[in-house]
Amino acid sequence: MLTRQQLIEAYKDACEIELRAFKPGNVSIYADGHDMTVEDFRISARQSAEPITHATYGLGERIYYAVKATREAVGCNTNLGIILLCAPLLLAAEQASSIKHLRERLAAILSSTSIEDAEWVFRAITLAAPGGLGKSAEQDVAEKPALNLTQAMRIASNRDRVALQFVTNYKDVFDFLVLRYNAQFNRWGDAEWSAVAVYAAMLAKYPDSHIERKYGDQHTKTVMTKMALVDDKLSSADRPEQLMNYLRKVDGEFKSAGINPGTAADFTVVTVLAVQLEKLLSGEQFVWDN
Numbered sequence: 115m116l117t118r119q120q121l122i123e124a125y126k127d128a129c130e131i132e133l134r135a136f137k138p139g140n141v142s143i144y145a146d147g148h149d150m151t152v153e154d155f156r157i158s159a160r161q162s163a164e165p166i167t168h169a170t171y172g173l174g175e176r177i178y179y180a181v182k183a184t185r186e187a188v189g190c191n192t193n194l195g196i197i198l199l200c201a202p203l204l205l206a207a208e209q210a211s212s213i214k215h216l217r218e219r220l221a222a223i224l225s226s227t228s229i230e231d232a233e234w235v236f237r238a239i240t241l242a243a244p245g246g247l248g249k250s251a252e253q254d255v256a257e258k259p260a261l262n263l264t265q266a267m268r269i270a271s272n273r274d275r276v277a278l279q280f281v282t283n284y285k286d287v288f289d290f291l292v293l294r295y296n297a298q299f300n301r302w303g304d305a306e307w308s309a310v311a312v313y314a315a316m317l318a319k320y321p322d323s324h325i326e327r328k329y330g331d332q333h334t335k336t337v338m339t340k341m342a343l344v345d346d347k348l349s350s351a352d353r354p355e356q357l358m359n360y361l362r363k364v365d366g367e368f369k370s371a372g373i374n375p376g377t378a379a380d381f382t383v384v385t386v387l388a389v390q391l392e393k394l395l396s397g398e399q400f401v402w403d404n
Contacts, residue, residue, distance in 0.1 A: 115211060116394055121204050122163045124394065128387035129159035129196065132379060135309035136361050138344070139337075139368030140379045144361075147369045150192060158184045158192040166201050167208070173227060174234025174263060176201045181238040194242040195276050195324070195380030198235070200387055203284070207391045216395060221283045227263035235263055244327070275323045275377050284388075291316060291385040292392075298348070305386070307354040310361075312385045314348055316378040317341035324376035333373050340364055341375075 133155055136144045143152055165171065165179035180197045206220035236259055259266055267280035279286060291312050298311040316322075318341045321334045344364065347357055368375070 115209075116207055116391070118167050118169065118208070120394055121167045121207060124207075124387055124390040125166065125200060125204060126159050126163050128200075128383050128390060129155065129193075131305050131309050131386050132383045134306045135313065135382065136358065136365070137310065137313045137375070137379055137382065138341070138361055138364035139373050139375050140313075145365055145369070147374065150190065154188045154190070155192050157187050161187040162193060162197060166197060167204055169208075172231060172234075173201060173205055173223065174231030174238075176205065178234040178238040178241075181242050185241055191242040191244050193380075194239065194244055195377060196383045197238070198276050199279060199287075199380055199384035202280070203384060203387060203391065207395070210391075210395060213392045213395050216391060217283065217288065224264050224280055224283060227280075229259055229262050231263040232259035232261060232266045235266075244324075273323070273326075275320060276380060284384075286316075286320075286381065287385055287388055290319075291381060292388050295385055295389055299389075301352075302354060304354070307348075309382050309386055310354065311345070311348050313375075313378050313382045314341050314345040316381050317375055318345040322375040322377045325373055329373075333371065337368070337373060337375065340367075 133141070133152055134143050136142050139147070141147050141150050141152060141155060146152065161183040162180035165183050166176050168176055168179065171179065177197055180201065181194060184193055184197075185191075202220060202223055203216075206216055206223055209219045210216040236257075261269075264280050267277040270277035271281050275286065294315045295308045295312050299305065299308040302308065317337055319338075321331065322337060325333055325337060341364075344357070344361070347360065348354055351357060
């Protein structure tokens with residue numbers, strides 16, 4: 115079994131690796147953006163790490179108090195998607211004894227959420243006030259839930275990739291993005307560039323929920339096309355740092371248009387976290403030179 119301190123460190127490391135990855139359109143050590151800074155995200159990771167791993171909190175409480183701690187520290191929504199994705203995985207890792215058991219525990223947790231969990235999460239979403247949230251005709255977060263958290267996420271899953279993970283047992287993460295990360299890490303031995311590969315692969319394959327909440331499908335084709343090219347370039351690159359100038363170009367284009375692929379960034383964090391947890395559960399040490 116993993117200790118709480120191991121879980122806290124894995125979570126904070128995953129958040130830091132994502133910030134050190136040059137993700138076009140998103141905040142990183144290479145470029146701030148969208149009125150947010152790298153330090154905002156670092157503070158958010160530190161402040162949310164304790165409540166998201168709190169042993170006496172249920173899943174919904176962990177999410178709410180992690181969001182609350184973030185909001186009080188930075189005054190804006192930096193990590194709602196990260197918290198929603200990471201909280202169930204950290205809870206599963208707390209109970210798991212092996213890599214196989216991790217996914218089994220995750221499935222059990224997601225299949226047994228409660229209406230109380232939904233109440234806490236609705237409060238967290240309302241507090242975070244993510245851009246472009248809008249209204250829902252069914253199980254709107256501004257109202258008291260009548261369903262458990264997973265059932266509520268199922269309703270949202272056709273328009274939100276984060277919600278979809280609650281009903282697919284994180285299929286995108288484990289069956290696509292972790293494989294992408296590991297393949298590139300085996301080639302390059304670099305956690306940060308492997309995280310860039312995850313981000314690019316996600317945007318090349320799926321529309322970004324955060325962008326589409328704000329703009330509809332106005333930018334979807336452009337983003338997917340540009341990031342498919344990044345994905346192709348990374349797939350053939352022996353030295354990914356040679357792509358820096360191209361990444362800067364795409365980053366400038368996205369940010370000048372107000373495009374922030376926030377959901378892909380959230381998935382980058384949870385993918386790195388999943389990789390770290392699997393290594394910890396297998397007895398390996400996660401290699402990251404920070």
